[in-house]
Amino acid sequence: MPELPEVETIKKDLRKNITGRTIKSIRIFNKSTLRDWPANYRRMFIGQKIKSVDRRAKLILFFLSQGDVWVVHLKMTGQIVLKSRLGLLSGGHPIVGVDNVPNKFTRLMIELSGGLNIYFNDVRKFGYWQFIRQKRLPVLLNKYGPEPLGPSLTTKKLAGNLSRRLKSTIKAALLDQSIVAGLGNIYVDETLFLAGLRPERRVASLKQADFIKLTKSIKVILKKSLIARGTSFSNYLDAVGRPGSYWQQRLVYGRSGQACRRCHSVIIKSRVAGRGTHWCPICQK
DNA sequence: CACTTGACCTGTCCGC
DNA sequence: TGCGGACAGGTCAAGT
DSSP states (O other): OOSHHHHHHHHHHHHHHHTTOBEEEEEESOGGGEESOOTTHHHHHTTOBEEEEEEETTEEEEEETTSEEEEEEOTTTEEEEEEETTEEEBTTBOOSSOOOOSOTTEEEEEEETTTEEEEEEESSSOOEEEEEEGGGHHHHHTTSOOOTTSTTOOHHHHHHHHGGGTTSBHHHHHHOTTTSSSOOHHHHHHHHHHHTOOTTOBGGGOOHHHHHHHHHHHHHHHHHHHHTTOBOOGGGTTSSSSOOBHHHHOSSTTOTTSBOTTTOOBOEEEEETTEEEEEOTTTOO
16 A cells, blocks of 8 residues: 555654654564664664654654664555554554454564554565664665655656656656655556646656646645545555545546546556556546 | 666466 | 466566
């Protein structure tokens, strides 16, 4: 489930629940989940506090009290589950459904003070939990484009970044995290529908009016999804936090064969930039 | 150089 | 019920 709205939702829940807690123990079930972890990680990490939690692009950042940082990417199937003695937590609310952590997909478990545990589950093992010194964090984060929900994403900025990918399809360009951070396959399709642009359009063919519509559409779609706490597929309903409800209001993603919400013609699914791509042949030009 | 494709890993779904 | 193939929310290295 993890594109920007989902990762932002998880970040907020983590921030609310784990800030200020002390790391008591760490259990590793899958070594390939770890990146750049020091050999003496137990001695380094145990006893440190979670100073703060933040997000940049699709990365979740855990700032530890001694200035070290965990950088976590959920990739396709990563989940962070909080479980306390009282049961599962999300934003302070007990979760129904995920009562079986740790399970065979649990790759990492971190025990915190106050009886709260973090479980990192990841079926496909693409996700990672990276260690980095705070001093080196900016180098890593600077590879990413502007945050779409903040003031840094403007039409001018987007058009400028897109000018580096003139021959690409607009779909491929928007999936590129250095153009704009946080979009993934679902929200690119949603954005392009709202902007009235076909996914296979070449960036070079776009006009100023298109860049304006694109910028607005990115912000509108992401904001709507964020309010809905993201998108949950049916088999992920019981993942992190309560299921996100953007799925119910999606415009085109996963709606091939169904009627376009705007013009009632049939939504098409094709392959663009190597990804399943959903769009309306009438509304998108 | 810029862009596209395959690989990473595991599960699910669909057709035969 | 079994088997093969396509596909899945992301990102890279490798190939064209």
